Amino acid sequence: MPALACVDSYAADVFIPPSPQPSSTAAAVDTWSPCLSSSLYRIDGWGAPYFFANSSGNISVRPHGSNTLPHQDIDLLKLVTKVTDPKQTGGLGLQLPVIVRFPDVLKNRLECLQSAFDFAVQSQGYESHYQGVYPVKCNQDRFVVEDIVRFGSQFRFGLEAGSKPEILLAMSCLCKGNNEAFLICNGFKDAEYVSLALMGRKLALNTVIVLEQEEELDLVIDLSHKMNARPVIGLRAKLRTKHSGHFGSTSGEKGKFGLTTTQIVRVVRKLSEACMLDCLQLLHFHIGSQIPSTSLLSDGVSEAAQLYCELVRLGANMKVIDIGGGLGIDYDGSKSGESDLSVAYTLEEYAEAVVASVRFVCERRSVKHPVICSESGRAIVSHHSVLIFEAVSTVNHQADRDDIQFLLEGDDYEEMYSAVMRGDQERCLLYVDKLKQRCVEGFKDGVLSIEQLASVDGLCEWVLKAIGGSDPVQTYNINLSVFTSVPDLWGIEQLFPIVPIHKLDQRPGTRGVLSDLTCDSDGKIDKFIGGESTLPLHELESGGGRYFLGMFLGGAYEEALGGVHNLFGGPSVVRVLQSDGPHGFAVTRAVPGQSSADVLRGMQHEPEMMFETLKHRAEEVMHTKGGGEGEDVDEFGNVAACLDRSFHNMPYLATEEVLSMSNSLSDAVSNLGFYYCDEDGFDYLSA
Secondary structure, eight states, rough: OOOOOOOOOOTTTOOOOOOOOOOOOHHHOOOOOOOHHHHTTHHHHTTTTTTTTTSSSSEEEETTTGGGOOGGGGEEEHHHHHHHHHHHHHHHOOOOSEEOEEEEEEHHHHHHHHHHHHHHHHHOOOOOOOOOEEGGGGGOOOHHHHHHHHHHHGOEEEEESHHHHHHHHHHHHTTTTTTOOOEEEEEOOOHHHHHHHHHHTTTTTTEEEESSSHHHHHHHHHHHHTTOOOOOOEBBBOOOOOOSHHHHHGGGGGSSSSBHHHHHHHHHHHHTHHHHHHEEEEEEEEOSSSSOOOOHHHHHHHHHHHHHHHHHHHTTOOOEEEEEEEEEEEESSSSOOTTOOOSOHHHHHHHHHHHHHHHHHHEEEEEEEEEOBOOHHHHHHHHGGGEEEEEEEEEOOOOOOOGEEEEEOOOHHHHHHHHHHHHHHHHHHHHHHHHHHHHHHHHHTTTHHHHHHHHHHHHHHHHHTTTTTTEEEEEEEEEHHHHHHHHHHHHHHOOOOESSSOOSSSSSOOEEEEEEEESSOOOOOOOBBGBBBEEEEOOOOOOOOEEEEEEESSSSSHHHOOOOOOGGGOEEEEEEEOSSSSSSSEEEEEEOOOOHHHHHHTTTOOOHHHHHHHHHHHHHHHHHHHHOOOHHHEEEEEHHHHHHHHSSSSSSOOOOHHTTTTHHHHHHHHHHOOOOOOSSEEEEEOO
């Protein structure tokens, strides 16, 4: 076994061979381009037609999809600079992380969905039309829902609600929409829910109460008589068709919602006895989210169409077949349909399969073609928002070899060095393992100091790096909470494209995983699209240059599902429209993220009372400490201002520039120990 010799740190004069360097010839031909980055991060796969790497090496947004003109592209780096720059320099002064919404993209998604179905209807001679709804559970943000109602008004596009707050939201928004737009009322229902839906009929809204449970019918019949409101009723059927992926668990005979064939027959009989069979006009079903292929889609739609025709035969006044959700998007750019991350069809192919399946069954049964409705939330809103966050530091596991204080004795060292030079990996690994084991034992016995243990780690790391056996993966600390902004990643291991929004004209120098701000070991991102466990990243600049990352296709569900783990609240939000002005875009709305006070208040704390308590404590401490009266007054004022600012700031890390603190406030913060400096030289205020 190699022997160890402890030497005096001042006496040691150790030669450490330099790491092998690439030749200048290799460096000269090592070119990189945005096109190569686009391929590396699969941008053209998952991003088309809305996102691409521009010639400057930044991610740009095509707000109108394939109809976007060259001068209408929006450079994300320029946008983030505008959003985060201080107000005194013309910026908005917002803190990251930030969600950037693009209503133009939302409008384009609606138009593309409608166009796909319109083309399928026309080309196949279908004798009715498509009329979709947006399920507000995907993203209940006021401006998102209002935009969809406004953009979709010309298409009679409606909304779907699944709870009492959602139906109130939908009713209010649809007052400004098309009178023919559907308001589909899904979910579990009590008397109040049914009353709201019936009230919608009285307000001339096209409300449809969809029965999810058989017992809901009694409520509908009873309350419709009491309120003198004739309802339009739909029912959700449990189909046999389902897919095998994660999202398929919500469908099939054992699905959470819907009626079996036995229950459907009883509902029809009961409606007939109540002289209300004419009220049954809609059939709803749901195969599952992210339907992977059109073959599975066609099977499910065909089964439902047969059931629709049977309801017609039984005397129901059927008019609409609601195919539910399931229209998937391509998160990983593979277009394979082999996992929950991708689908093997386009919008046009999806619409064609739906229309063809309904048309074939209805014509075979001599049934009038129904209106086709879908609840395609994920496909509508996923692309329209981008989450921008910053990598603030990296964890470098390499020790400094200049601090080595002891080495292998004599021939052992020479032999190891020779093994490194000739690339004898097996021999080198043997030496490293034995050396580490012996040093750990020595450290436990108190023979070695922590400096000496670190020196051994440095030597071993150099050996591994020299033979290509070291782990090149770095941990990038990101100014984000996974639990707040990407909850599906933690909850169901849903993956989203994550890409640097700039430097795409430079070769990434390392591979990394992402670690968030929370005090939780699950607060990390170490799985990425393409089956990768690391992400190609660029080295952080030692001079303090900022490094921005973007998470794409997260416009559905993430905001609604996000929590406040460690009391990290929601990010800032900006709404951006394409503009023909000098910047190419216009920020029409900017909302700072939740402050510490906002998050505390949401957990039943009282920030105002907390502030007064801390001020009182500060006054007591300063009175006890003594000192000049004027000095105490100034210090107390600085402490009070610091506390006030901390309550009103976002909980996320903020640069000193963003905080824009006065010199006196900085002194007070420093005296209280609230300032710290990370290894990259950024000063932060600890929230």
